[in-house]
Amino acid sequence: MSRHEREAAVRRMLERTPPPVPPELYGDALRRGGRMLRRRTAARRLMWLVLLAAVVAFLVWASMTRPWVEPPSDTTPPVSGW
Amino acid sequence: MRDRQASQGARRAREFEAFVAGAAGRLLHAATLLTAEPPTDNPRARRLLTLALAHTYASWDRLRGEDPYDRTRQQLAVRFARGAWHQYGRFRPAPASVLAGLSPQERLIVVLRLYEGVAEEQTAALLGLPVERVRTICARAMATLLHPPRRPASAALEAEVAPS
Numbered sequence: 516m517s518r519h520e521r522e523a524a525v526r527r528m529l530e531r532t533p534p535p536v537p538p539e540l541y542g543d544a545l546r547r548g549g550r551m552l553r554r555r556t557a558a559r560r561l562m563w564l565v566l567l568a569a570v571v572a573f574l575v576w577a578s579m580t581r582p583w584v585e586p587p588s589d590t591t592p593p594v595s596g597w
Numbered sequence: 598m599r600d601r602q603a604s605q606g607a608r609r610a611r612e613f614e615a616f617v618a619g620a621a622g623r624l625l626h627a628a629t630l631l632t633a634e635p636p637t638d639n640p641r642a643r644r645l646l647t648l649a650l651a652h653t654y655a656s657w658d659r660l661r662g663e664d665p666y667d668r669t670r671q672q673l674a675v676r677f678a679r680g681a682w683h684q685y686g687r688f689r690p691a692p693a694s695v696l697a698g699l700s701p702q703e704r705l706i707v708v709l710r711l712y713e714g715v716a717e718e719q720t721a722a723l724l725g726l727p728v729e730r731v732r733t734i735c736a737r738a739m740a741t742l743l744h745p746p747r748r749p750a751s752a753a754l755e756a757e758v759a760p761s
Contacts, residue, residue: 521739521743522711522739524743525707525711525739525742525743526711526712528695528742529630529695529696529707529708529711529712530712531695532636532695533622533623533625533626533636534625534626534629534636534637534639534642535636535637536621536622536625537643540617540621540625540643540646540647540650541614541617541618541621543647543651544613544617544646544647544650544651544654545610545613545614545651545654546651547647547648547651547654548613548650548651548652548653548654548655548657549654549655550651551651551652551654551655552654552655555655
């Protein structure tokens with residue numbers, strides 16, 4: 516038997532007796548899928564919210580401590596008069 | 598905004614229902630072959646397919662022209678492979694099934710290659726195996742299917758060992 520014939524024979528074996536589709540399959544899949552979708556939406560919203568909160572916190576901290584301003588020196592007295 | 602979301606949800610549900618009506622029969626048959634359950638009593642196959650379909654529904658708006666059937670079949674195969682790894686030896690294949698004599702991996706490859714007609718390269722990529730390995734496993738499984746061993750493998754082995 517050639518390879519094609521053997522493949523065709525196995526295919527015919529596999530095609531026998533298709534199972535009946537239960538009517539609740541669509542409803543179950545829709546319910547679970549909807550839940551998955553809602554969870555994903557909620558997770559995405561939470562992520563954006565956390566990101567926004569982090570940005571706001573950083574801006575507030577930066578405007579209060581101003582890390583880009585050179586700190587006043589308190590070891591060397593100001594040099595004057597020479 | 599809420600109106601648009603609602604109409605998008607309704608459209609998604611409508612399209613998904615049409616898809617399930619068309620594809621569920623074939624996908625359930627594939628799932629039942631995978632789990633090697635009898636066609637009339639296939640709780641594992643139904644569960645596997647429900648989860649795969651739910652995943653397709655959840656990513657329906659992000660398919661972007663990709664075939665939902667392909668996506669569901671991929672989910673089915675990946676979930677089955679993962680489940681077979683965790684549940685190794687917990688389920689005995691039912692003798693009523695066509696593929697009862699094969700291991701889970703052989704069933705997976707036979708179903709993908711021969712029942713679903715997925716190319717060797719794609720099957721190999723999906724399962725993370727070399728193409729030669731997929732070819733070998735498929736050939737071995739086909740030989741087992743076409744010329745089934747008359748006795749269970751363990752009995753044959755004992756019979757071979759005993760006379761010496």
